[in-house]
Every structure is written in structure tokens, then in C-alpha cells.
Amino acid sequence: MSKKILVVEDTEDNRQILRDLLSRAGYDIIEANDGAEGVAKASEHKPDLILMDIQMPVMDGYEATRLIKADPALKAIPVIAVTSYALSGDEEKARTAGCDGHIAKPFSPRQMLAKVREIIG
């Protein structure tokens, strides 16, 4: 059974890149449009990894991560923050929110794949 990755991302293009990249690599992709949806999908599907965009409408990635990490059923799922701006303290904020890793936008698909493989094999 292939591993499930939840992609929480508000931009269709970026979702598609990740979908194309990761499904080709053999992962099952679940998509969410914003943080709130992301939290719901996480509860629903119990993915193996969550790629969490930070800047999103409705609920941003920090808040979503905090909710996921606060849920005992979900808190074991690794969350990788995908930050699109690197103002000072972004990494720190992501870590505080409970993210297990961080990758900066724009990312190279090759690097992204390498990072995902490093975490869930």
C-alpha cells in the first residue's frame, strides 16, 4: 500500500506540480485548499506526511499545524512547512507551530522529492 501525502496548498499550479511529482513517484496524494480543509483532511485520511503551505486564505499553515499537533490522533504525522517568504523568524515560527521540517519556495522538484523520501521513504 502506497504512502499518503496530504498537500495543503491554495495555488492550483503548485498543487499540480506536487501532484504530478509525487504521484509519479508512487505516493497517494490528498489535496486541501486551505488550512481548515487541511486539518479536516488530515483527520479523515491520516496521511503519512503533510506538506503545509504557510500563506493561505481562511486558515494559514501555522494555525493548521498547531491544530494538527494538538490532536493526539494526528500529532505523530510529520508536517513539512513550505514557506514562500523568508522573513526573519519564519523558520522559527514554523518550528514553534510544530512543523517537523521546512522547505523554502520556490523549491526544486528534485529537492522536494529528495526531502519527502528522506522522511517517509
Place this chain on the structure above:
Amino acid sequence: MKRGLFLKYVVLFVGLVTGVLVINAALDLYFVYQDNRRASIEVQKEKAEAAAQRIELFVREIEHQIGWVTQAQWAAQPVEQRRTDYRRLQRQVPAITELVQLDHQGHEQLRVSRISPDVIGSGTDRSTEPAFVEAMANRVYFSPVDFHKESEPYLTMAVAHKGKEGGVTIAEVNLKLILDPISGIKIGREGYAYVVDRLGRLIAHPDILLVLRGTDMSRLAQVAAALKPQGNDSGPVDAHNLAGVSVLSAHAAIPALNWIVFVELPTAEAQQPVVDAGLRALALLVLGLLIAGLAAALLARRMVVPIRTMQAGAQRIGGGDLSHRLSIKTGDELESLAEQFNRSAAALEESYAGLERKVEDRTAELRETLEQQTATAEVLRVISQSPTDVQPVLKAVSAAARRFCGADDATIVLREGAELLQVAHDGGLALVDDARFPFDRSSTIGHATIDARTIHIPDVTSLDPSEYALTQALSKEVGVRALLAAPMLREDSAIGCILLRKPEPGAFTARQIELLETFAAQAVIAIENVRLFTEIQEKSRQLEIASQHKSQFLANMSHELRTPLNAIIGYTEMMADGLYGDVGEKAQGVLERVQSNGRHLLGLINDVLDLSKIEAGQLVLAMEDYSVADMVATVMAATESLARAENLELKSSVAPGLPIGTGDARRLAQVLLNLVGNAIKFTDQGGVEIHAAQVGDRFELSVVDSGSGISPADQARIFDEFQQVDNTSTRKKGGTGLGLSISRRIVELHGGGITVESELGKGSTFKISIPVNAQPLKDAAQ
């Protein structure tokens, strides 16, 4: 007064009298002593001379008698005749006890004696006896005194007879009759006389025992002196007798016998008159002292008592009792002095009173000034404590104005459009709260505000009915007579005014008017303060919002730029990787160009964002431990391929044993990467070297290239924003021109510095110096 003056007078007086008496007594005593002594000596001398004369006469008489009896050829007279002559001689001179006739050969011819039978012609040879020898030689001979029967003095006298072969008559003379009176001479009570012979032996003396013992008197100084052959007549006058008692001594010589008569008087007795005179002088002195003391005391008292009175009075006056007057009725200088004193005290009293009045006036003035200052200070305090609310200040100003400007009521009005609005009020003359008045000259407040000048109406009832119609009406209503309105001036126009009112008529003083104007100025300051404060608060709130907007904008920009870039880079990479099917060779090349441009764009965006963050002070160093060697290795790895592509040799040398540093490793690596990237970019041939070493407590990292070099003018600019060596190179080599500027800021944030050494055509060396343990600098970006 100290006790001194009285004592001084007495001592001076007594001292003076004593001095005079003592000098007088001393002189007196001296002359008494001298006179007494001279008189005494004279008397003694006379007595001595008289005694000496008597003895002289006595022996000369005997000599004369013998000479007269034994005339020439007397030896040839019959023995009976001679015997008769001798007897007659004995009768005439009772002192002669025995007469002996010697012939010229020294043989005794006749002896007639009172105590033994006469001897005739015994022929005894006495030619060797001194009496015969001396008499033959000198006609007369006197033997030393001899004492017969242990008590009576005898003298052997020999007289040579006149004529050839005359022989000698030797007479034994009893001296008792002539010496006894001398021994009996009395001078005063203790005075006495004595006689010594030429050897100093005592011949006559009141104490017969001394005479009989043949006492040698020459051991006494006066006797020894008198015995000296050429001893002058005087000899020592002051001497001592045998008993060692001090005596006055006088003497007279008896030339025929070489005897000396002494008359001596104990000094003590001789000087008795002197002692008596001394005692008298002493008594006089004591008496004088008593009288002088008494007189001095009386006199001093007369002097001192008024002086004491004066002193006590002066003390009272000096102590502040200026109404005290001295009462001295001595009728002399002291009295006029006291009067002078009284006049001074009176003058002093008067000037004191004047002074006190002045001090009181001045104190009242000062108190008033102080109160006013306190009031204005209080207003200022309220202003400073109430920066956002003007109402408490206006309240304080109106209260202070009413109280310190002598009014019963104070009102502050502010202009609001075409009206004057009452904003503060203090006092009992009621007005409606928030009353509004027309902004025209029908009232004092309107007039004062419109014309921006103080309006002063001492009495409303004296106004012309046409003037201040509103004021007159209102005043009548609430019973106001006097008014004072001071405008509150901002720049040249008034924003309102303060109005003071009194129910009774009377002008306000210039001081009160001035003070009210001060209060008006303070009220303006307060109002202005609040306005400015509110303005500043608003400005700073706007700035804060702007700053928040800027940060938000940066974040949004970053997001908005990266999101499409992410899609571009992602899609092209995946396309190039064949994820979407095969790509033709030509298309592959285009995809690479798209990717390359995308990355360049990303670099530009990153640089602009970095610089923006630095400018906004939002770049915070993430301090951590790092290894310089690792950092150099990372940078080498990242730039190796680039160098190879440019056909450049990339080398590094790191000094061994460098310590672990503290700093923002990622940012420092970014700086080094930027320098190496630049070096590779601007070097056409040769190579690039990275050196790392420690100098003191700093790391020194240098990047050396063999490129075209940088001119001195350009060296000064390259660390500024958007500056490259020239614009053509920018176009050719790409880059934003922000790298060095960002690098400089990052190094400076670490407390370090970045420098360049270069020469055109000889390459460049960029050197970074950073503390091993960097302490992040706050606000270094600014």
C-alpha cells in the same frame, strides 16, 4: 563690664602714691644714713683726738718737767739738792713713782722712789739698758707699757740731761691716771675707746682683763691699717671689734709715743637713727597707702559706677530694647556721653521701625510673588500631567486666575465658529454651563478675542449704554461691576479669552493684569500641547500602520512573486526531467534558459527582500556555533562547478586549529559565497583563492582573484546599493548590484568589517574581518 576698670584705677592710684612715698623715703633714708654716719665718725674722731692729745700732753709735760729740773750742770749739784729736786718733781707730777739719775756713763747716781727708800750713789751700771742708750741718742726714750702689780700700767721714760756729761733721768710713770679716763670714755650706749701701742698691743681698754693679757689688737683690720708706718689717717671706718660686732671706728695717733687711740661705736647703735627714720617712713608709707587706696576706691567708684550704668544700658539697647535710655547725672563728660548714646539709640529706634516696615512690605510682596509663581508652576504641572486632556488645565487656570488676580469669578471661553463657548469656570457668579456667546464686540470677551487685546472695565455702570451691550445686560443680571478679559493668543490671533469679574467696582492692578495674561498664555500652551500631542499620536499611529503595511507588503510581495516563480521553476524542471513526456533537444535548451532566468529572477527577489529587511531593521542574526573550515568547504563545493565552467582554478587555504566561531553561519556563508561568486564572475583567467586565518580575536577571510581589478574611485562605491563597477559589466555579468551591499551589512551586523584592495589589471582582494565570538549589533542596518 569686666571687673577690670575699678581695680585698674585703684591699683594705678595706689601704685602712684606708693611710688612717690617709697622714692621719698629711700632718698631720705640715704641722706639720714650718710649724715648720721658722718656725724658719728666725727664725734668719735674728736673724742679719739682729744684723748690722744691728753696723753701726748701728759707725757710731754713730764718730759718738760724733767727737762726743767735737770738743767745744765744739774748733775754737778750736791746730791741733796738733786734729791730735793726729784722729790719736788714727784710732788708736781703725782704719776711719777720713781726717778733715777744716771751719769753720762750709765751708772746710777740717785734713786728717789715713793715705794722704797732712796738710794744714793749705788753706781749700778745701767749703760746697756735701752732707756739709757735711747735717751743718750735721742734725748727722750719711752718704754713699752708695763703692768705692775698686775693692774696698773707703767711707762718708763728716760730724758737726757742738758749739757756736757749731763747723764739721764729715768722716770717710772704710772699711767693709770691718764689711761683710766680713756678706758672710761662712753659714746652713746655701747661706744668705747681703747689705746694700742706701736706694736698693736692693747694698753687701755674698758675690759682691763684684755689689757692685762696684753691682747694683740693688730689682727683687727682697723688697727692693722692705723699701725702701718705710712698708713693714712683715715683707715677703715667700717670694721669689726674683737667680739666680731660691726662697728664704726675712728682713731687718733699719739706721735710722741707712737700710740693710737681708737674710738668705736657699734654700727647698729650708730645707725639707730637711720632705722628709726626707716620705721617712720614705713609708717608714713602704710598711712599713705591706706589714704591712697581709700581715695582711689572713692574716685574709681565715682568713675566706674556711671560707666557700669552706661554699659548695662548699652547692653539692653544692643539686646534690642531700643526704647531704653541711660540716666547719668554726673554733670561731666560721662553725662554728655550718655546723652549722645541716648540720641543714637533714639535714631536707631526710629530707623529700625522704618526698616521693619520695609521688611514687612517686602515680605508681603515676596509672599505674593511666590504664591503667583506657585500658581503658575501648579498650572504648568497640570499641563505636564495632562498631555491629552485640556480640561483639567483650563480648570486649574481659571481657579488660579480667580484666586491670584483678585477676582470673584473666572471664566474661560474658546472660539468655536461664530460663537464663544464657555469651557471652564471658577467662582460664584453663576453662568450657565457650556454657555455660548456671539463672537462679536457686544461683549468684553468677544472684543478681547476679536482684537486680541486685554479689555479692562473698572466699573460697568460708567460705560456708555451703547458699549458692550451684552456685557452690560449680563452684568446687571448677576451683579457684576468690574471686568477684565485677557485674550488667549496663538501667534497673532486669539483662540479665546479669560474673563475675570468682580461684584464691586474697582480697577485691577497692573500686576493682576500681567498675571492674567500669563495665565492666558499658559492656557494656550496647554491647548497647543494637547493639539500637538494628539497630532503626534495620530502621526505615530499612522507610521505604525504604515510600517505594518510595509512588512505585510514585503511578506505579500515575497509570496506573490515566489508563488508563480515556483510554478515556473517546478514545471520547467519537471518538463526537463521528462515528467511530461519527451522533450525535443531544442526545447530542452529553451527549458534550461527558462530555468536559468527563473533562478536569476529568484536571486534578484531574494536580494531585494534581504535589503528591504535590513533597511527595515528586520534582519535578525541567528547566532550559532560554526566552523570556518566547514563554511569554506561549503562555499567551495557550491562554486566549484561555476569556476570549472569559467576555466578558473579555485583554491582555498584554511589555517589549522581555528576555533569554533559564533555567528549567523548561513548569512556568513552567503557573504563568502557572494564574494567568491563575484570573483569568479569578474575573472577571465587565472584563479580565485579563499584564505581563512585568525588575527587576534577575529577571523580574517579573504577572497583573492586575478581579475581585471577595481579602480580606486570604484572601490569607494562598490559597497553601496545598486553599484557595480560599471553598467556595461552589470549587463554582461548579470547580478543586482546588491550583493556587496548586503554582504557589508551582514558583516557589520556581526561587528566586523569588509574591505577591498585592488589595482586595475592586477586582481582584487576582498577581506572580511569578524569577531570570533560575534555579539549581534542592534540596528546596525540604520
